[in-house]
Amino acid sequence: MTAAGASATAALAGGTTAMSAAANAELTPRDFTAIAAIMQSDARIALSEAKMTLVQSRLARRLREHGLSRFSEYVQLVERDKEERGRMVVALTTNHTHFFREPHHFDHLRETLMPLLREKVSQRKPVRIWSAGSSSGEEVYTIAMCLLGADRASASWLRNADVKLLATDISPPVVEAVRRAWYPENAVQAIPEAYRSAWMRPADGGFVMADEARAMVTARVLNLFESWPLKAQYDAIFCRNVMIYFADDAKEELEQRFVDQLAPEGFLYIGHSERMIGPASLRMRSCGHTIYRKGE
Numbered sequence: 001m002t003a004a005g006a007s008a009t010a011a012l013a014g015g016t017t018a019m020s021a022a023a024n025a026e027l028t029p030r031d032f033t034a035i036a037a038i039m040q041s042d043a044r045i046a047l048s049e050a051k052m053t054l055v056q057s058r059l060a061r062r063l064r065e066h067g068l069s070r071f072s073e074y075v076q077l078v079e080r081d082k083e084e085r086g087r088m089v090v091a092l093t094t095n096h097t098h099f100f101r102e103p104h105h106f107d108h109l110r111e112t113l114m115p116l117l118r119e120k121v122s123q124r125k126p127v128r129i130w131s132a133g134s135s136s137g138e139e140v141y142t143i144a145m146c147l148l149g150a151d152r153a154s155a156s157w158l159r160n161a162d163v164k165l166l167a168t169d170i171s172p173p174v175v176e177a178v179r180r181a182w183y184p185e186n187a188v189q190a191i192p193e194a195y196r197s198a199w200m201r202p203a204d205g206g207f208v209m210a211d212e213a214r215a216m217v218t219a220r221v222l223n224l225f226e227s228w229p230l231k232a233q234y235d236a237i238f239c240r241n242v243m244i245y246f247a248d249d250a251k252e253e254l255e256q257r258f259v260d261q262l263a264p265e266g267f268l269y270i271g272h273s274e275r276m277i278g279p280a281s282l283r284m285r286s287c288g289h290t291i292y293r294k295g296e
C-alpha cells in the first residue's frame, strides 16, 4: 500500500471511529434535561423522557460533524454557540407532512371557504391564507392547487386577484424546500391526477410546482413564539400537527394569537389529533372536525 493509501485508510478508520463513537454516545438524563430545556425555551417544544432515544439518534449526526463522542460536550457546545443551538433545534423538529393530508380540510376549503374567497375577490378585496408550521410546503401547495382548481381554466378567477399564501416554519431547510417547490415522485403520488397534471411539471427526476402556484406563495422562517411581522388579517390559518409538540400553556398562547390574527369569520384548521383547549376557543365556533370559525 502506498503512503497516501495508508494515510487515507487511517483517516477513514479514524472517521469510522468518530462516526460510531457519535452513534454510540450515551445520552444521560442530565444531558437530556439540558437539551429539553433548550427546546422548551427556544421553540416551546416539550420533550418528554419517552423521546430520549429519538433525541439520541437525531443528534448523533450533529456530534459526528463536530467530532464529539459525548453528549455532555455537545451540550456545552450548544450552550455557547448560537448557530449550533439553532441547528440542534432544527434537527429535533419533526417535519413529516404530505400533499392533501387530512383531506376533509381541503373539501371544506373548496366547498365552504372558496365561495367566500371568490366573493371577496369579486369585490377586489385581498385574500390571505397562512400555513403556520408549513414544513416543506406540501400543505401550502395543496391549498394553492385547491384554489387554482382541477384544470387550468378553473384558475381564471385568480387572474389579477390579490390572493397571497404565507408558509412559515422555524426550520430554514424546510422553508428553502417551500421556495424550491420541487418534490420527488413518491411525494407527488398523493396528489389527485387532475391537479397534478394541471399544476406540476416533471423536473430533475421529480416534479416542480407550476409558476401560478409558486407566485401565490411566500415562504419565511418564523418561530411561532417570536413576534409575527404580519400586517394582514387572515381568512384562514392552517396550523396542523404543530401544536401537538407544545405544552398546554404554549398551545393556549398560540391559540389566542391565531384568533387575534384571523379576520372576522376566518377559519382555523388544526391537526386531526388536536383541539382548541384555551379561552380563545370561546371566540371561535366549531364547524367540522378540527375546523373552527371566528365569531361566537
Ligand SMILES: C[S@@+](CC[C@H](N)C(=O)[O-])C[C@H]1O[C@@H](n2cnc3c(N)ncnc32)[C@H](O)[C@@H]1O
Pocket: 042, 043, 044, 045, 093, 094, 095, 096, 097, 098, 101, 132, 133, 134, 135, 136, 139, 168, 169, 170, 171, 174, 222, 223, 224, 225, 239, 240, 241, 242, 245, 271
Ligand atoms: C409535523 S410538521 C407539520 C407540517 C404540516 N403542517 C402538516 O400538517 O403536514 C410540524 C412543523 O412544525 C414546525 N415547528 C415546530 N415548532 C415550531 C415553532 N416553534 N415555530 C414554527 N414552526 C415550528 C416544525 O419545524 C415542522 O416543520
